[in-house]
Amino acid sequence: MIRQAITRNAVILGLFAIGTAAALALTNQATLPRVECNRQNALIASLAQVMPDDRHDNVLITDRIEVRDPLLGNGAQHIYRARRDGAPSGVVLEATAPDGYGGAIDLIVGVDTGGRVLGVRAVPPHNETPGLGDKIERRKSDWITTFNGRSLTNPDDAGWAVKKDGGSFDSFTGATITPRAVVGAVHRALLYFRDHKEQVFQAPATDDAPDSMREACRG
Template sequence: MIRQAVTRNAVILGLFAIGTAAALALTNQATLARVECNRQQALIGSLAQVMPADHHDNVLLDDRVAVRDPLLGRGGKTVYRARGDGAPSGAVLEATAPDGYGGAINLIVGVDMDGRVLGVRAVPPHNETPGLGDKIERRKSDWILSFNGKSLDNPDPDGWAVKKDGGHFDSFTGATITPRAVVGAVHRALRYFRAHREALFAAPALPHNTETCDG
């Protein structure tokens, strides 16, 4: 009798464990899907800030290519291609400033086909000093907007630096390293785009995720 009871309890515990593991797996899968949807929605919002809707009529997430170049920073990057009526109209480039005060700063840089900046945004998270270096964030400062309309020729190459280094761009009081890093990264991204513009639009697009994120 005792052995039967032990066996029965072991079976019950085993079934309970299996049921719990299955429930956790389902919950985890649902959570991962929601996290991915949230990430995708955040990306769509960020892309819209640097590539205005009146500059394209295609879905940027569906027209992207993977690239790798030291001008954009270490590791692989994604370039989102903008088109109007099927013709190339600009791109959003992922870029990294490796030399921020608190480490690497990830950016997205929107440009038109002439290489003029349509917008730049810092992509969180970053480790820049709160109240100082975090002024690269649009919600903390308008500084990031100072890139709008700029190009490799405006300002000239010497102007692509902070004013403390003899350049065009302001720095932050008590924090020069962070803006210096961002200015350098944006300049390199523009150089990359000028050198690879035709190849970027000739490359086949990456497969896109056909799953949709419904409320």
């Protein structure tokens, strides 16, 4: 009798576990489109910070391409193209600084067609030291806005470094590695755009958003 009771309880527990796992899987599947939609909406808000609305009349998130180039970092990066009345007006480049103090730092860099920086933002999460390296975040410091208006000629090539290295950009007290990494990544993003501007605007857009996510965003 005891053995039968143990077997029966084991079967019941097994069926309960299977049922719970199935319910979790179904819930996860059902919420994935909404989670992805929320992520996309957060991205749209971030893009607007470095590519102002008055500079384009297209939807940035749907006019994007995917590229791979060491100047932008390892792996695939997206470039979001801004257009006004059908004509190119700028881009937002994803770029990665691989040499941050706490590891890689992901950035978005808004640039007009003349190669002038419109804005830069660090994309969370990152592992830079709280109170020091995290000053790359706009909510912690206005340091990231010092890139606004900069270009490959303002400053010149030698000026694209922190002042400790003879360049034009301030670093943080007690933290030089993080700003050095970000300055280098923004500089490389500008070099990439200078060398590939024509191809960037001619390439067909990449639409890799699943139908389920588009439906969730419309809902």
